[in-house]
Amino acid sequence: MISDRKLEHLLLCKNCEVEYRKKTGFEEIELVHKALPEVNKGDIDISIEFLGKKLDSPFLISAITGGHPAALSINREFAKAVNTLNIGMGVGSQRAAAVNPELESTYTVVREEAPSSFIIGNIGCQQIELAQKSVDMINADALAVHLNPLQEAIQPEGDVNARGHINAIKEISKTLKIPVIAKETGAGIKAEDAIKLESAGVSAIDIAGSGGTSWAAVETYRANDRSMGDLFWDWGIPSAASTVEVCESVEIPVISSGGIRSGLDAAKALALGADAVGVALPLLKEAYIGHESVINKLNKFNEELRVAMFLVGASNIAELRKSDLIIKGDTREWLNERGFDTKKYARRSQNER
Numbered sequence: 474m475i476s477d478r479k480l481e482h483l484l485l486c487k488n489c490e491v492e493y494r495k496k497t498g499f500e501e502i503e504l505v506h507k508a509l510p511e512v513n514k515g516d517i518d519i520s521i522e523f524l525g526k527k528l529d530s531p532f533l534i535s536a537i538t539g540g541h542p543a544a545l546s547i548n549r550e551f552a553k554a555v556n557t558l559n560i561g562m563g564v565g566s567q568r569a570a571a572v573n574p575e576l577e578s579t580y581t582v583v584r585e586e587a588p589s590s591f592i593i594g595n596i597g598c599q600q601i602e603l604a605q606k607s608v609d610m611i612n613a614d615a616l617a618v619h620l621n622p623l624q625e626a627i628q629p630e631g632d633v634n635a636r637g638h639i640n641a642i643k644e645i646s647k648t649l650k651i652p653v654i655a656k657e658t659g660a661g662i663k664a665e666d667a668i669k670l671e672s673a674g675v676s677a678i679d680i681a682g683s684g685g686t687s688w689a690a691v692e693t694y695r696a697n698d699r700s701m702g703d704l705f706w707d708w709g710i711p712s713a714a715s716t717v718e719v720c721e722s723v724e725i726p727v728i729s730s731g732g733i734r735s736g737l738d739a740a741k742a743l744a745l746g747a748d749a750v751g752v753a754l755p756l757l758k759e760a761y762i763g764h765e766s767v768i769n770k771l772n773k774f775n776e777e778l779r780v781a782m783f784l785v786g787a788s789n790i791a792e793l794r795k796s797d798l799i800i801k802g803d804t805r806e807w808l809n810e811r812g813f814d815t816k817k818y819a820r821r822s823q824n825e826r
Contacts, residue, residue: 477541478630478695479538479539479540479541479544479565479569480541480543480544481695482538482691483538483541483543483544483547483757485691485694485695486686486691486754486757487757487758487761489691489694490690491686491687491690491691491694491754492684492685492686492687492690492732492754493683493684493685493686493687493690493706493707493709493732494706494707495683495684495707495711496684496711496732497682497683497684497685497711497712497713497731497732497733497738498682498684498711498712498713498714498803498804498807499684499712499713499732499733499738499741499742501713501800501801501802501803501804501805502713502741502744502745502798502799502800502801502804503798503799503801504740504741504744504781504784504785504796504797504798505785505796505797505798505799505819505822506784506785507784507785507786507796509786510783510784510785510786511786512782512783512786512787512788514779514780514783516788517779517782517783517787517788517789518788518789518790519531519775519778519779519782519789519790520789520790521748521749521790523561523591523677523726523748523749524591524614524615524652524676524677524726525652526561526591526614527559528559528560528561528591528749529558529559529560530558530559530560530771530775530778531739531743531748531749531750531778531790532560532739532749532750532751532752532771532774532775533560533561533562533563533593533728533730533749533750533751533752534551534554534555534560534561534562534563534751534752534753534756534767535562535563535679535681535730535751535752535753536563536564536565536566536593536595536617536619536656536753537551537563537564537565537753537756537757538564538565538579538757539564539565539566539567539569539570539576539579539580539595540565540566540567540568540569540570540576540579540580541569541576541579542576542579544565544579545578545579545582547757547760547761548564548579548580548582548583549582549583549586549764550760550763550764550767551583551756551760551764551767552582552583552584552585552586552587552590553586553587553764553767554764554767554768554771555587555590555592556586556587556588556589556590557764557768558768558771558772559590560590560591560771561590561591561592561593561614561749562583562587562590562591562592562593563592563593563594563595563617563656563751564580564583564592564593564594564595564611565595566595566596566597566619567580567594567595567596567603567606567607567610567611568596568597568600568603570610571596571600571603571606571607571610572603577610580610580611581610581611583611584611584612591614591615592611592612592613592614593613593614593615593616593617593654594607594608594610594611594613594615594616594617595607595616595617595619595656596616596617596618596619597618597619597621598618598619598620598635598638598641598642599632599634601618601641601642601644601645604616604618604645604649605648605649608649608651613651614651614652615651615652615653615654615676615677616645616649616651616652616653616654617653617654617655617656617679618642618645618653618654618655618656618675619656619657619658620638620655620656620657620658620662621657621658621659621660621688622635622660623658623659623660623688623689623705623708623709624658624659624688624689624691624692626705627688627689627692627693627696627701627702627705628692628695629692629695629696629697631692639669639670639673642655642670642673642674642675643673643674646673646674646675646676647674652675652676652677653674653675653676654675654676654677654678654679654728655670655673655675655677655678655679656678656679656681656728657679657680657681657682657731658681658688659681659682659683659685659686659687659688659709659731660681660682660683660688660708660709660710661680661681661682661683661709661710661711661712661714661715661731662678662680662681662682662710662715662718662719663710663715663718663719663811664718664719664721664722664811665722667680667718667719667722667723668722668723670723671722671723671724671725675725676725676726677725677726677727677728677748678719678723678725678726678727678728679727679728679730679751680710680712680715680716680719680727680728680729680730680731681712681730681731681751682709682710682711682712682713682714682715682716682729682730682731682732683707683708683709683710683711683712683715683731683732684711684712684731684732685712685730685731685732685733685734685753685754686731686753686754687706687707687709689702689705689706689708690702690706693706711803711804711807712729712730712731712732712733712742713741713742713745713800713804714804714807714808714811715729715731716729716742716745716746716747717745717746717800717808717813718808718811718813720745720746720747721746721813726748726749727746727747727748727749728747728748728749728750728751729742729743729745729747729749729750729751730750730751730752730753731751733750733751733752734752734755735774735777736773736774736775736776736777736778736779736780736781737777737778737781738750739774739777739778740777740778740781740782740785740793741781741798743790743793743794744785744793744794744796744798745798745818746794752771752774755770756770756771785797795821795822796821796822797818797819797820797821797822798818798819799818799819800815800818
């Protein structure tokens with residue numbers, strides 16, 4: 474049943490309209506142009522160090538798939554791209570293979586094709602007892618523990634008992650020998666939850682805000698009664714707001730994901746404080762064509778990021794995170810109402826004087 478559901482999810486994401494109707498908020502972030510950038514675009518360095526691993530780009534392929542035979546080829550193409558570009562990727566929830574070893578190849582193909590790449594395993598809070606098995610399956614460098622209450626609430630066969638999750642995360646963060654990443658799946662993370670997760674011992678947080686793929690939308694197509702999924706289609710914290718909430722509240726690395734659709738979106742997320750950015754749906758569609766298409770898409774994102782960095786005078790990601798920006802509209806209202814000072818982002822470069 475789990476494997477069949479994985480296939481349904483893949484096909485729905487490929488063929489149906491599953492994105493949020495509301496926006497990410499990144500369209501309300503304006504990087505302040507610098508007429509005197511004083512950098513050579515050809516020398517701009519977009520590499521990062523993330524959880525002890527040097528990566529050539531801040532783009533990560535977010536957790537997408539696995540657990541059905543049809544997913545094997547997709548994960549193979551992703552892994553080939555990751556291996557070529559020296560970036561990181563996450564696999565989809567490994568629960569299906571943890572309970573059915575016949576499906577392990579849909580995940581292990583990633584390590585076979587990308588033997589030295591940064592690979593993130595994945596298990597849900599509800600199946601935390603499968604964490605070590607998931608790590609061992611792909612020799613993971615980190616484990617994402619995903620949080621998906623919205624999807625579970627809309628999913629016909631969803632698990633809606635969310636008691637004890639923070640204690641489970643605390644225990645697994647203590648016992649696993651690799652970093653644990655707390656990851657939402659598209660509805661975002663607020664400051665208070667981020668603080669709890671950091672206190673529980675996670676090594677990083679992937680905010681996965683709203684504005685990209687809506688799992689309420691995906692589950693709407695699977696439900697007999699679509700009214701609930703349609704009602705909650707746009708539920709969640711917009712990605713830009715969630716990025717600020719979490720980056721301002723914790724000291725651990727933050728991945729901004731959820732509707733990243735260009736290198737400019739990525740530049741804005743990084744300028745807001747993120748350490749890396751995750752992309753899923755746009756790359757899934759390229760993976761059906763082949764790993765060369767995935768590579769081309771990511772290279773385009775990388776070039777767009779370099780252009781944005783050039784225009785704000787940032788020669789590396791650390792400098793980009795200090796660049797001036799304006800937060801406008803609903804995103805500013807959200808953050809101000811939540812107690813965050815948006816004005817401080819506007820004149821950060823004056824400290825250079």
